[in-house]
Amino acid sequence: MSTTLNVAVLTVSDTRTRESDTSGAYLEEALVAAGHVIADRQIVIDDVYQLRAIVSRWIADPKVEVILTTGGTGFSGRDSTPEALSPLFDKTIDGFGEVFRALSLVEIGSSTVQSRALAGMSNGTVIFCMPGSTGACRTAWEGVLKDQLDSEHRPCNFVGVLRGH
Numbered sequence: 001m002s003t004t005l006n007v008a009v010l011t012v013s014d015t016r017t018r019e020s021d022t023s024g025a026y027l028e029e030a031l032v033a034a035g036h037v038i039a040d041r042q043i044v045i046d047d048v049y050q051l052r053a054i055v056s057r058w059i060a061d062p063k064v065e066v067i068l069t070t071g072g073t074g075f076s077g078r079d080s081t082p083e084a085l086s087p088l089f090d091k092t093i094d095g096f097g098e099v100f101r102a103l104s105l106v107e108i109g110s111s112t113v114q115s116r117a118l119a120g121m122s123n124g125t126v127i128f129c130m131p132g133s134t135g136a137c138r139t140a141w142e143g144v145l146k147d148q149l150d151s152e153h154r155p156c157n158f159v160g161v162l163r164g165h
Helices: 022-034 049-062 082-087 095-116 134-148 158-161
Strands: 008-014 037-044 066-068 118-122 125-130
Touching: 008 022, 008 049, 022 037, 022 066, 022 134, 037 049, 049 066, 049 082, 049 125, 066 134, 082 118, 082 125, 095 118, 095 134, 125 134, 125 158
Parallel strands: 008 037, 008 066, 066 125
Antiparallel strands: 118 125
């Protein structure tokens, strides 16, 4: 049995509501199906300071081990997730964005260069930031997150890092 993690999900959008948030809903369903607990799920407008406030609160909460964000990672309009959250990282997880874009290349071609998916560690909390489309969340979950949040995945996974193994 894989280790259960406490995960917070944040949708970054100026227009989505709980009813129209298919990406957040997908992540929540995938996490629960994998045996994880949803510590919190929120929607926030694409504002650097509101994003930082919510994520900082979760980083400071010892019960939240993983934060997944969806949205705000592109180049259009108010997209500001990387600018908001990367200053909070103690360490970056460069491989997440690299692998996500490699997987995404197969699905959407060269448009993947416009993805600024990123990840990092803060205060013992792992944070993965992915694009806002449900397809992108599925790609990230199936291609990276499902295994990296599974304590049985070898040769390594983030559960060992989070739980000090």
